[in-house]
Amino acid sequence: MDFVKLAEVRLLNELEIIEMIRKMFEVRNHPLTDDVAYLANGWAYKVDMLVKSTDIPEGMNGFQIGRKSVAAVLSDLSTKGVKPKLMMLSFAFQAGITNEYVSEILRGIKEMTERYNITLIGGDVNKANDTVIDCIMVGRYKMRVLRSGAHEGDDVYVVGDFGLTTIGLDYLLNKKPIVNDKLKNMALKAVYEPAPSVNFNIEAINTGYVTSSMDSSDGLAYTLNEIAQQSNVKIVLNGYPMSNYIKKLIESEGRDPLNDSLYGGEEYQMVFTVKPEKAYILNKLAKKHKVKIFKIGKVEKGSGVYLNNGVKVEKRGWVFNF
């Protein structure tokens, strides 16, 4: 960093930097408050940077790192109804990187691009004091869905299960043990191999019945608050974003499933609102794609996110402080 006078030093967080960018560049198309940039010509753009020192927990292998760098962008695009088509990749690798490691990362990336028929059209390779994969994706959309479209009376849904990544990250970052082996496997798999329901998401948006949607990777509490805020509505939660089976497993660890699901993050799943009379169509679609969806709440007049006992759900989430 350049030398700056002490009086000018003020540390920033990620959201303040985003706000600076939005103001300075008068950003159009909601790209920095919404998940993707929709262009008028039917194409939509998204970029997401994965950084080893901040995004990669201990024990994640090269294949999983490559896979995750693409999964994160696929989650964002599909949550907005965008079918991925083209990709560019900018890499930075650290000194001493090996053939083996790079090729594992590329294999992980390829697993995702082959599954969704995405063409790599360009990229860049660099050297840095960190490992960085910047994944740029371009796709086609038929319908636009913003975070701001939720209406009074809508049902709130998530693609599940939530809570697992919180438990997995608690184990990896805070060394908090997981007693049940089945839960441990599921929790680690949720962290190491995020699997957004890409095809379901796109088809769901294209029904035209989804009124708002957002990718949940910054945490469910943060995501719900974003939707409520941008839509000028209140969200009241009345259901768990996970199967009963997983809820019981989490409880058997002496943990609170609601807390784990609200204040986690890194799920890469879709959170959305839908007109109640059309919810059956989304449920049918979920069955077709073998995807679990859970009705977790209701959109009401007002503002903020609340549990149905009146407790406020705070807007906390994954935000970098610098």
Added chain:
Amino acid sequence: MDFVKLAEVRLLNELEIIEMIRKMFEVRNHPLTDDVAYLANGWAYKVDMLVKSTDIPEGMNGFQIGRKSVAAVLSDLSTKGVKPKLMMLSFAFQAGITNEYVSEILRGIKEMTERYNITLIGGDVNKANDTVIDCIMVGRYKMRVLRSGAHEGDDVYVVGDFGLTTIGLDYLLNKKPIVNDKLKNMALKAVYEPAPSVNFNIEAINTGYVTSSMDSSDGLAYTLNEIAQQSNVKIVLNGYPMSNYIKKLIESEGRDPLNDSLYGGEEYQMVFTVKPEKAYILNKLAKKHKVKIFKIGKVEKGSGVYLNNGVKVEKRGWVFNF
């Protein structure tokens, strides 16, 4: 980095990684051997990552860093006849970054986007052990020009002056003094404020008389060898890629202007070939845009790059070793 058995450890260079990517993903449209990815629908894509620890010499301020991150991509796009339209930016900042520093970087970026009327449509902000700006740009093209189009009989041109960045980088990285103050100022300006001739480049390509072109940022020797190799031709050099005035200034420092111009890099200028009978049109265009261009050689039958005394110009350039 993950643990790997010692027998598997083999360090890589940038070109080997690019080759791995090309093979694994069967990359179309020459995006990783050419400067941009041309799509059939008239749009072209380019991404370029700037990394502080490797791309930013001492003394470069935030404004100049931001400016350079965009200039590098503008050079690539315009060299290929692509008019820039849309941009995305992925940032990684280091812990302790200040408001002042971030806003200087953004101001530098804005200086370039305003000058060329480019719209920021999206981005990402991250934290890392390095400062990273990944600049993604999308633009429109009328004509495609590859590195592979040079023909026997064509003239070889550059947009000048070459040599200055070599001297500037020698001063900054190797503490080699520069006696003449005028040269010192020009050399440091060339390093700190690369200024690709965007409008000239695009108009030049759109004349239809440029047979091949490439951005010179990896060094002139490397660039000429790439064009010769991909076009299956020989290039023979017979002129200096700089004005007489600068040539004399460089000589007065006891340096070799030819060596400095061939084995430098970071010029962000266009190297191109043109049919000799059409060269006058390019010269007229250069005058209109107040851009200096220099005829430096001839395309012949054969292979490789040579001085007109028969000395071979080696394919050396800026390539990262990991």
